[in-house]
Every structure is written in structure tokens, then in C-alpha cells.
Amino acid sequence: MSVGRLTQSRRFQDSVAKAVALLLLSLFCIPFVFPLIWLVSTALKTPAQVYVSPPIWIPNPVRLRNFAEAWNAAPFGRFLVNSLITTFIPMMGDVFVSAMVAYSFARVRWPGRDKIFSLCLATMILPGIVTFIPTFILFSKLKWVNTFLPLVVPAFSGSAFYIFMLRQFMLTLPEGLEEAAKIDGASTFQAFARIILPLMSPALATVAIFSFMSRWNDFFGPMIYLHRPHLKTLMLGLATFESMLTGVGGGFGLVSSRLHLLMAITLLVDLPCILVFLLFQKYFVRDVILSGFKL
Amino acid sequence: MAITAERRVGADSGKAMVRVERRRGRLGRREAIDGILMAMPWMVGFVLFTAGPMLVGLYTGFTKWDIISRPVWIGLDNYVRMFSGADKLFYRSLGVTLRYTLMSAPLHLVLGLALASLLNMKIPGTNFFRSVYYLPAILPVVASSVLWSWVFNPEFGLLNYGLSLLGIKGPGWLSDPKWALPAIVLMNLQYIGPGMIILLAGLQRVPQELYEAAQLDGANRWMLLRHITLPQMSSVIFFVIITSINSSFQTFTQAFLMTNGGPNYATHFYMLHLYNEAWRSYRMGYASGLAWVLFVIIVGFMIVHFRLSRLWVYTDSE
Secondary structure (H helix, E strand, O other): OHHHHHHHHHHHHHHHHHHHHHHHHHHHHHHHHHHHHHHHHHHOOOHHHHOOOOOOOOOOOOOOHHHHHHHHHOOHHHHHHHHHHHHHHHHHHHHHHHHHHHHHHHHOOOOOHHHHHHHHHHHHOOOOHHHHHHHHHHHHHOOOOOOOHHHHHHHHHOOHHHHHHHHHHHHOOOOOOOHHHHHOOOOHHHHHHHHHHHHOHHHHHHHHHHHHHHHHHOOHHHHHHOOOHHHOOHHHHHHHHHHHOOOOOOOOOOOOOOHHHHHHHHHHHHHHHHHHHHHOHHHHOOHHHHOOOOO | OHHHHHHHHHHHOHHHHHHHHHHHHHHHHHHHHHHHHHHHHHHHHHHHHHHHHHHHHHHHOOEEOOOOOOOEEOOOHHHHHHHOOOOHHHHHHHHHHHHHHHHHHHHHHHHHHHHHHHHOOOOOOHHHHHHHHHHHHHOOHHHHHHHHHHHOOOOOOHHHHHHHHOOOOOOOHHHOOOOHHHHHHHHHHHHHHHHHHHHHHHHHOOOHHHHHHHHHOOOOHHHHHHHHHHHHHHHHHHHHHHHHHHHHHOOOHHHHHHOOOOOOOOOOOHHHHHHHHHHHOOOHHHHHHHHHHHHHHHHHHHHHHHHHHHHHOOOOOO
């Protein structure tokens, strides 16, 4: 009897706790959702509807022309091409070179391997700040400033974080998978490319998506290396679109007669990321990222 | 791998084993060479883009160098300029960055853990909430900076409108020296998602039996959190702290775009100072010195954190 009552009261407690949790989760959505709704709303307004208090949430009339107007206010087509180049070419390096290096660390025996891998891990938490300036000097001495090379070439040495992730994944594959192929005379590289790589697609997809996000969103790299207007990426285009506006620059509240256009272009730049996120959501929460933790 | 293979073969016949052994030796050497070759891109990259630049930066930190002419050795002058206060913005920017980190990192951990715990309660709609909290983190910082400049607009911005609904008159945010830094802390709370996901995955790995056993012994929710969840989660928490310290110290884009360090240097982050020295004033030597100082500070923080973690990070082996 008393046990029955106990479980009953526990069940009641549980459902109350769940209701409270649901409420808290919903409340906490507000600061995450409303700025984005606000973005969409502003991007669709006529200039007259922008600086209005209290704010108008649903624009009337809806001004779809903002997108085309904003896109044509600067050479955004060119910027888009540049962004695609500086995203997808390095991505190849991030994915395939990292996978090859990870394979060597995970499944090939060679002297000193584990020490080198520890070094690789250590670079993961190394603050990048200490390499920015000398690397810039290196690339400027090579006359690589105002080319895409500084953003592309380093990717083909692999990236510590992706190497780590992919290695963890490879360690979960059964031992001796490649042995048969090797007995038949396949080289280590062939064993990697023909046997391991095809089994890796979920992990490779995860790396590809992370790589896409960080390359597409990168601002600092393009800013210090790409100065000519025709080399700008979308991020640079967006950032300079802003400073072209009047009343902007240091301690401001963003006052501009073209704010609706600025928000339209911001939304367009956000869009690919949102799409990638919605399409490949599951990869963002994959255990691969975590498999390195001893829990 | 090697041992099991040999054992299996050994069970078959001794002769075959000798043959395989010999073959293994040859294959082993070949494999070692292949392995080194395959790891070579990373090793070359490490020398060219990490270790080399670090050493070069250490050297240029002792020089005066505008990148066009030759570097001139000036000994400790750069560091004297920093620590003597001759560069007024050095301590200023360090202070801003430290204050920002002390506000931001604990908030990210506590809120991340709170949200992760809520998401772990198996409530309907969990996937939806998880996506909502994660989404802003994948948007370009440039785009978010533009959007949040508008959100922070004192008169027409979303934030002060929201506050006014609660009967609060909001401050000038980015234009108010007192509120500009907290504004950036607030904005960066949208990057809570990735840490939250890692913490959530950590929570999901805590063995349920532990909770059940403790509950049978009459433990309440607080005791479960204190004696089971936190110890089991300690290595994940440790990782989240490391990454958030690292990124807080190197905050740049938001301040660069939204305030350019202002008003009155209230958001003059260390990275912004370094950027100005290197790429606006072309003082590469001095900026390299700045980079090394921040590097030492971050690594110092990490070492302290590692040391302290021995007191509270729980591992199975202990």
C-alpha cells in the first residue's frame, strides 16, 4: 500500500517537474527566436516601417523587392562566388586530408606515432592568436596577400580537431578490416581509400558540415588577406555594406536609411547556414564529437 | 591487433607462423613508411603553420618591424612598453577581456548545464527546443553582429521594446560605456548551443542505475545532482570550460563590427588591440609581443584549470 502511494506521489512530482521544465524551455526560447523573427520582419519592411515604436511585427505592405535591391547595391554575386571558392576548396582538405592523417594515427603502426598524435591533440586547445601574425608575414612574403591561397593551402595539411574526430570514429571500426586486402598486396593507402573511407561516410559528413560552417562564416581570415574589392567574400561584403551606411561606426545604435536593405542582405547570408542546419541537423549532435571523452 | 593475428596463426601451425612473422617484418617496415607518409601533411602543416610561426612570433616580439623594412632587434622594449603602462590600451584591453571572460564563461556553463538538464527530462518537443537553442550558433558572426546592433538600438530596438513591456526602461546598450560590454555578453549567449549539446550528451551517458540506486536510498534531487550528475559529468564540464575560456579570450568580431572598441574603450578587447597594432599601425613586432602575452595568459589559465581539475574531475581509474 505505502509503496503504491509512494510511486503515485513520485509520478505526480514527475509530471509537475516536466510541466515546469516545459515552461522554462519555452520561456528561454524567446531570446533565441525573436531576434530572428525581427530580422525577417525588418527585411520585409518599407523604410517608413523600420523606425517605428512600438515595432511593427508583420510588415504591411510586404516589400520583397528589398532582397533584389540589397543584392544589387554591391557586387554580391561576385562575393558569393568568392565565398563558394574559399569554402568548398578548403573543405576538401578538411575532409580528405584529415581523414588520411587520422587513418595513419588510428590504424597504422609506426614509431613515434602516439607522441605525434598527442602533439596534434595539444594544438587543438592552442590559442590561435599566437600564429596569426607570423603566418600573415609568411604569406605576405610569398606574395599571397590578395589571393585565395592563404585561405586554401593550410586546409590541405588537415585540421587537428577533424583529425581527432575522425580518428575516434576509425577506432570504433572492427580490428583487422584491412588485413585481408593487405595480405593481397594492397598498400596502406589503398586499404584506407578502398576499405575504410567508404565506411566513414557519416563521420565525413559531420566533418564536411563543420568545415562548411566555419569556412563560410569566417571573417578574420578573409579580412586580413583579401583587400581588393573583387576578392571579397560575402562576410566581407556584408561587413562593409554596413560601414558604407551613414551614422555607423563606433558606439552606435545602427541608424540608417537603408536598414531594411541591410537586414535583407543579412538574412540572405544567413540562409545557406539555416538550410544546411535544417537538412543535416542530426550531424550536429552526433556522438562522434564526444567519443573522445572517457565517461 | 598484432597479437591476436599472431595467436590465431600460431594455433594453426608453427611453420606458417614463422613465415608470417618474416612477412610481418617486411610488411611492418613498409606499413611504418606508409603511415609516416600519410601523416606527413599534418606534420608539415604543423611546422609551417603552427610551430614555425610560433617561434618566428617569439623572435619578432623582440623587434621593431613594419613588415616592409627589415626587423630591428630592440630587446625587451616591446614588453616594457606593455607592462610599464606606456601603451595605455594594454591594461585596458586586458581588463576588458578578463571582465568579459569572467562574466561570459560561467554563464555559458551554468545556463548550458541547466538547459541540458531540462532537455534531458524526456519532455515532448525536446528535439525542437534543442534545434532552437542551437540554431543561432551556426549563423555567421558578421550577420549576427549586424542583427544585434539593431536589436540593441536604444529607441527602436527589440531588446528595449521587450524590456518596456516589463515596465523597465532599457539603457543605451552599445552607446553606453557601462552597458556595452554586458551587451556583448548578452549577445554571445546565443552561442550556448554547442556547449549545451556536449553537456547533454554527457548527461545521457550517466548510468541510470546510479540514479535508481540512490533514489531507493532516499536521495533527493539536489543530492542526485551533487553526488552523481556532477562527478560523472566532470570531464565534460572540464572540456566545456577550456573551450569557453579559449574563445572568450579571443573575442574579436563582435566588438570590431558593433562598437569598434567603444564607447570610451569599454569594449576594447585584447584581440581588437592586437589587430589595430598589427594591421592598422603595422607594428608587427609589438603585436607579436601582444600575441605571446595573451598566449601565456591563456595557457596559464589552462594549467591552473588542469591542476584544480585534479581535485574535482572524476575518472574511473581513481
